[in-house]
Amino acid sequence: xxxxxxxxxxxxxxxxxxxxxxxxxxxxxxxxxxxxxxxxxxxxxxxxxxxxxxxxxxxxxxxxxxxxxxxxxxxxxxxxxxxxxxxxxxxxxxxxxxxxxxxxxxxxxxxxxxxxxxxxxxxxxxxxxxxxxxxxxxxxxxxxxxxxxxxxxxxxxxxxxxxxxxxxxxxxxxxxxxxxxxxxxxxxxxxxxxxxxxxxxxxxxxxxxxxxxxxxxxxxxxxxxxxxxxxxxxxxxxxxxxxxxxxxxxxxxxxxxxxxxxxxxxxxxxxxxxxxxxxxxxxxxxxxxxxxxxxxxxxxxxxxxxxxxxxxxxxxxxxxxxxxxxxxxxxxxxxxxxxxxxxxxxxxxxxxxxxxxxxxxxxxxxxxxxxxxxxxxxxxxxxxxxxxxxxxxxxxxxxxxxxxxxxxxxxxxxxxxxxxxxxxxxxxxxxxxxxxxxxxxxxxxxxxxxxxxxxxxxxxxxxxxxxxxxxxxxxxxxxxxxxxxxxxxxxxxxxxxxxxxxxxxxxxxxxxxxxxxxxxxxxxxxxxxxxxxxxxxxxxxxxxxxxxxxxxxxxxxxxxxxxxxxxxxxxxxxxxxxxxxxxxxxxxxxxxxxxxxxxxxxxxxxxxxxxxxx
Numbered sequence: 001x002x003x004x005x006x007x008x009x010x011x012x013x014x015x016x017x018x019x020x021x022x023x024x025x026x027x028x029x030x031x032x033x034x035x036x037x038x039x040x041x042x043x044x045x046x047x048x049x050x051x052x053x054x055x056x057x058x059x060x061x062x063x064x065x066x067x068x069x070x071x072x073x074x075x076x077x078x079x080x081x082x083x084x085x086x087x088x089x090x091x092x093x094x095x096x097x098x099x100x101x102x103x104x105x106x107x108x109x110x111x112x113x114x115x116x117x118x119x120x121x122x123x124x125x126x127x128x129x130x131x132x133x134x135x136x137x138x139x140x141x142x143x144x145x146x147x148x149x150x151x152x153x154x155x156x157x158x159x160x161x162x163x164x165x166x167x168x169x170x171x172x173x174x175x176x177x178x179x180x181x182x183x184x185x186x187x188x189x190x191x192x193x194x195x196x197x198x199x200x201x202x203x204x205x206x207x208x209x210x211x212x213x214x215x216x217x218x219x220x221x222x223x224x225x226x227x228x229x230x231x232x233x234x235x236x237x238x239x240x241x242x243x244x245x246x247x248x249x250x251x252x253x254x255x256x257x258x259x260x261x262x263x264x265x266x267x268x269x270x271x272x273x274x275x276x277x278x279x280x281x282x283x284x285x286x287x288x289x290x291x292x293x294x295x296x297x298x299x300x301x302x303x304x305x306x307x308x309x310x311x312x313x314x315x316x317x318x319x320x321x322x323x324x325x326x327x328x329x330x331x332x333x334x335x336x337x338x339x340x341x342x343x344x345x346x347x348x349x350x351x352x353x354x355x356x357x358x359x360x361x362x363x364x365x366x367x368x369x370x371x372x373x374x375x376x377x378x379x380x381x382x383x384x385x386x387x388x389x390x391x392x393x394x395x396x397x398x399x400x401x402x403x404x405x406x407x408x409x410x411x412x413x414x415x416x417x418x419x420x421x422x423x424x425x426x427x428x429x430x431x432x433x434x435x436x437x438x439x440x441x442x443x444x445x446x447x448x449x450x451x452x453x454x455x456x457x458x459x460x461x462x463x464x465x466x467x468x469x470x471x472x473x474x475x476x477x478x479x480x481x482x483x484x485x486x487x488x489x490x491x492x493x494x495x496x497x498x499x500x501x502x503x504x505x506x507x508x509x510x511x512x513x514x515x516x517x518x519x520x521x522x523x524x525x526x527x528x529x530x531x532x533x534x535x536x537x538x539x540x541x542x543x544x545x546x547x548x549x550x551x552x553x554x555x556x557x558x559x560x561x562x563x564x565x566x567x568x569x570x571x572x573x574x575x576x577x578x579x580x581x582x583x584x585x586x587x588x589x590x591x592x593x594x595x596x597x598x599x600x601x602x603x604x605x606x607x608x609x610x611x612x613x614x
Contacts, residue, residue: 033140037126040151041119047153048115051411052160053418053579054108055425056460059084060163061441061450064459066093067100071457081250085258086343088251090203092166105459107162114159117168118150124175125150125366131182132322132374142373145393149365153404154288156411157355160418167359170201170208174332174363177211178325181218191236194219199247207360209251210335212244214328221320262346273349278341280352282333285362286399288353289406297399301364304392305330308371322374330367336360355407365396422578423511423531425451426463430531464583466515466526466574477502477509478545479553481573481588487558497556499541500534500575500586508534508553509575513583516561516569519591526572530559567594 056064062084069075080090099109125146129139158164177194185193194215201208219240220233257263267274276295283297312323337360344351372392421439424431428451433444441447454460479500487493500509511533515526538554545553563569571590574583 030137030140033137033142033144036144037122037140037147040147041115041122043153044118044151044159045115047156047411048108048111048159051156051415052108052111053415053422054106054581055418055422055440056105056107057161057418057421058441060107060161061447063089063093063096063163064105064450064454066097067105067459068453068457070097071459083255085261086206087166088203089166089205091169091200092163092204095165100459104461105454110162110165111160114165114168117165117172121168121172121175122147122150124172124179125370127179128175128182128325129370129373131179132325132370133377134373138373138377142369145369145397146366148397148400149285149362149369152285152358152362152400153411154285154400154407155355155358155362156407156414158359160411160414161356164356164359166205167356169204170211171332171359171363173197173201173204173208174211174215174329177215178218178328181215182321182325187233187236191219191240195240195243198244202247202251207336207339209248210332210339212247214331214335216240218324218328221324261343264342266346267342270345270349274341274345277345277349277352278337280349281337281340281357282361282364284353285358285365286396286403288355288358288403291350291353294353301368304368305364305371308368308375311375312371323371326367326370326374328367329370330364333361333364333367336363355410365400369393369396419510419578422581423576425460426576426578426581427511427513427528427531429528461581463528464576464581466513466524466528466572466583466585468523468572468585477575477577477584477586479573479575479586481571481586481590483556484571484590484592486592493558494561494571494592495556495558496530496532496571496573497536497554498573498586498588499538499554500573500584501541501545501547501550501553502575502577503545505577505579506547507549509584510578511576512555512586513574513576514559514561514571515574516563516571516592519568519570522570527564529561529563529571532557532559563592568592 065082066075066079069079080093081088095113096105096110099113100106122143126139126143129142129146130136134142153159158167174197177197180190180193180197183190198208198211198215201211216237220237276291279296279298279302280291280294281298282301283294283299286297286301287293340352340357340360417439420435424435424440428436428448436444436447441450451460455462477500479498481496481498483495483497485495485497487495496514498512500512501507502509511531513528514530514532516529517524517526532555534553534555536554536556537551539551541553542548542551544550561569561571569592571592573586573588575586576583
């Protein structure tokens with residue numbers, strides 16, 4: 001047999017050789033690689049734990065229709081198949097039902113499911129690294145940058161939104177479809193498992209349809225098992241094509257283009273904007289705070305991909321199997337970017353820097369890094385390629401970390417908005433339509449009945465009831481209701497003031513609930529009468545508490561209590577901790593007489609009942 005005369009081209013046997021045993025002394029490298037890969041996952045879990053607020057938001061309310069169908073006995077394949085924007089979210093709807101059946105609808109459970117899907121994807125990517133010929137220490141070290149990309153904190157919009165588990169499902173399905181393609185299982189099992197995963201991805205999110213196009217390529221070219229090249233693949237490819245046609249027919253049967261979304265022709269009408277959108281969309285994980293920088297980063301990534309393909313070209317037949325999974329992953333990121341460009345550039349090309357698109361764009365980074373690692377392993381022994389690869393990975397990781405830090409102020413803003421949204425949902429009878437439309441759902445007329453229906457069927461928790469005998473918690477609030485001043489010649493207008501502080505959180509509560517009860521029944525029940533927001537400056541409180549932030553813990557404003565009956569009424573205040581969905585009774589109570597609203601000349605002062613600071 002003629003020897004391979006190209007020193008840069010490895011023989012096919014070498015490209016497909018099984019991984020060698022780890023060298024002696026590889027333990028520290030394994031430990032360092034494991035720590036490097038685990039750190040981003042831990043940071044992501046902290047992000048969800050610290051900033052994930054348990055309140056349905058925007059599209060969450062539509063996905064919750066599945067729970068109502070279940071409760072009302074109308075759940076059917078047709079309701080599971082209902083179109084939501086461009087997607088048919090069958091799998092997310094079923095997962096939502098499974099998550100909600102034990103304890104009700106908690107969007108935070110969807111956030112942790114998304115985290116679990118990313119962990120599953122990371123495990124699959126490690127399997128792909130090992131299957132591409134990397135030894136265990138090398139694979140773990142290579143997994144570190146992949147973990148940074150996969151758990152990118154800049155994707156906080158998806159990480160902290162329950163419904164967005166649908167975004168992570170197609171990627172997890174793609175990764176494990178590639179694992180199946182590389183497995184030693186019989187051909188019918190490999191093709192069948194990959195097809196089922198592609199179908200699951202398609203019916204999770206719209207871009208999951210890309211799996212129907214990419215996974216057959218990996219199944220065709222990605223096998224490196226003994227005898228794999230002699231397999232008869234045409235029947236399985238033909239069966240895949242028929243199955244994919246059926247899935248797409250089902251998907252687009254009765255499909256209606258969302259009326260509020262721009263047409264795909266927008267990209268053709270403004271090609272320069274579309275091109276900039278596409279490049280910025282790809283560079284978003286590296287530079288999500290500057291549009292021009294993101295465009296440059298996207299162009300850099302495409303040039304890097306072209307360079308890696310050029311390096312692999314001389315040995316393409318030998319490298320087809322180990323590089324196929326990484327090319328598919330890079331293709332998934334690029335194809336998702338093209339789909340987003342066609343469907344969203346009509347909203348404005350700056351939309352490319354949205355946090356939620358990072359979850360798709362990181363597939364290109366992962367594919368590039370895996371491809372570079374495989375090429376360094378198979379082609380560059382005795383060269384400077386490993387050092388160059390290390391420097392490339394370090395550059396991408398540093399850019400990713402910088403991007404994550406730049407996104408953190410937006411995380412804090414979103415957390416604040418979601419806490420306010422939870423107040424509005426919990427006490428929706430006090431919520432104004434404009435606040436609901438800004439923070440919870442664009443259509444209050446749809447939202448209010450939805451809240452009531454979900455609460456009626458037990459999917460949403462009951463509103464916390466004001467009570468004087470609530471258990472004392474170590475994390476209770478400090479504060480006081482210290483002003484109830486009726487406004488004479490009005491029907492129920494009262495100026496109410498006081499302050500509240502949550503020591504365990506180091507900030508004021510999200511809301512103050514004012515409630516009125518019968519003085520003859522001081523233990524309740526209480527009628528919810530008003531909802532106030534802290535924010536009034538109280539320097540005296542800051543000095544007493546010893547925290548400058550406590551200066552914003554006061555409130556004082558006129559409200560219409562709309563009290564039932566003729567009175568008198570016992571007025572009390574509770575601080576609402578939206579994170580824990582808990583009411584804390586504040587010291588101070590006032591007895592409000594009906595005569596307090598008479599003209600001034602006959603208005604006796606309200607009687608104040610002393611109360612100890614509990």
